[in-house]
Amino acid sequence: MRVGIIGGGITGLALTHYLAEEGIDSTTFEASEEPGGVIQTRHVDGRVLEAGPQRMRKTPGVAELAEAAGVGDAFVEAGDEKLYVYADGKLGRAPLSVEEFFRTDLLSWTGKARLLAEVFTRPGMEQETARDLFVRKFGREAYEKFIGPLYGGIYGSDPAEMPAAYALDSLMEREEKAGSFLQAFRKRVGQGQKAPPASMERGMQQLPNAVAETYRDRIELSTPVTDIEPVDGPETAFRVETDSGTEEFDHVVCTTPASVTADLLDGITTGIDDLDSLRYNPLALVYLEADLDREGFGYQVGYGEDLHTLGASWNASMFDRDGVYTVFLGGMHEPELVEQSDERLIEIAREEFETVTGADSSAIDVARLDPGFPAWDQSWWALEDVETPEGVDLATNYTARMGIPSRVREARELADSLTGRVDQRGSESAASTDSSAATAQADD
Template structure:
């Protein structure tokens, strides 16, 4: 069996790695000249910047990849520092332990007591949005000032645009949380279970896909987009920019709109459903500040009058020489990806100063017209997506976004193919 993998982001590269580990022949086609997809790192003025994800949880599958690739010496564990939400005029620390939940000034005392009713409120109801679910279960303050900005902020979507079914319910399922969130978290705390550490590499997260591509070099074909896919007698004929290639099975890891183009003839109904899935346009502005702030960063509560969605404090989190990464755009201001660099740099640095009290200068502007999956109402089109026979879809519409989720799904798909072959 020969497997063709479309896309050399972390999902495609990890799928290839696991297939090779199981002795299955496979080949990756990546449109870009460099591997990694949205994971990308570079140095500007000697400082390491990440242009997509800034860190990953070192789950067992990510740690396994790091070990396989001999990247242990380059790994940098993140500092254990607080996270903030900007709300009502200042940064407020997000509670991460039961004690902090009691003492936090992010929510009022009546709101803290209201949380205790959560175990009595029942699971998500049909058609409920994330905002409606969180408000019904935890109360409106916790929904609006705590969970809402943290969860919606991950994707750049407002929680009232996100149906539970295609967003938080899936995340709770994959975290093994059934029933009460509060009781599940309490059980984990009592059993002393800690989340895997947060980490990156000395040269940024881009090191992971780069090392994967290097390890499998001849079979990772960079700068060679797949242009069409046709079914033939025993498998598929792929037309790439350079070649015509036959494979027996396909794993497709590309974003929904690209996959839709490839499936236009092969699976027209699935192609038209894929075209409906929204991704939020995002802009990352890297700033440099002599700020000495201690924390992982902040999310801006969505009723606040700022265009910045949030920021990662790379300087404190990953010891990155004065670097701060601001996120703009999202579902609130999607047109910002069209703004000039100058305008984006001014907004990001002015708002950073207004929020933290520290002046900053811009190092770079990076646009992601197709950033995070929005998991908004458009994702109800998922119900009409059906992978054609012989094709595995392995992407953020078949499982969760995020490096740990992508690597976990890559392993599951590779194991399934190896067992079947």
């Protein structure tokens, strides 16, 4: 089997690694000059600035991938995992542990009692929105001051627009195992996780860069794919076209953004036109330098606050990033903000960062993510009609969970599946040969 992988983000790179381990031939095509996809790191005046995910979980899968790429010793693990929410004009500690739950002033005692009553509510339902499910399970106060801002902040989305069937499917599965949706939420968002939060010495992009370098003979950068077509013949095959020529593969895996995938698979995948309707949330990132005497990972802004900013990542205290703080704007709440000038974004970020933390700051840089992160909103119902043909797989952050560990895990599972298909073909071929030999002996 020969596999064509479209997209050199972390999913495509991890799949490249696992297929190489299994001895399966593959070629990965990446349109840009650099690997990593949404994982992007800038270096400005010696500072490490993350223009994508600010951290990852150092799960066994992520650690193994880094070790195979020769950067297993480059992890920088975060310290005490403190998250905050700005609500009612002050920063409150998000109660992600039993001790924090009783100490936090983020929730009233009435709100805490309502949150604890979650175990008596019925399980989550797919037809609910994330907001409706959260309010029903935890109460309105906990949703507006704690649950909603933290969960919505992961996607830059509004939980009121996110169907539970897609946005919360993994949490509902974990609820069945944990016996509590609250415990499942803790494991998804904060301290319930076993794997430590981490980055790399030179930033998040050091990992995809190292994987791409390790498998440079299998990866073609600056090589956008322009079309994918089926090849007539007795076996399933596909022709992948690029500006530099065409190659044929037995199997194709698309890890590309929804609009790109829709163009490439047009005409060979059922319902693929609907993929173009999936909504992404654009984000603007303003990097500030500040002297802030606080420990933690950062904060999200609670609902109802008169602020434009969504929250801030405290890179300085997380990974000792030389006083760097990253402020986020835009998202589903105000996507038009991303179009504002750098000067205006900096003005908003500095003013509101001081309002929340009390610290003065200066600007370092501005970045924009467009299309940004998948919104997981009502447009995701379009996935119901998408059906890929045999020999084509989608391995993406909009058809499965976001997050680097999830992307690596899906790559491993897909590689195992493809290896199984190769083994099955080998068994069928051997069985056919044995049958032919037996027939020949009978004829003799």
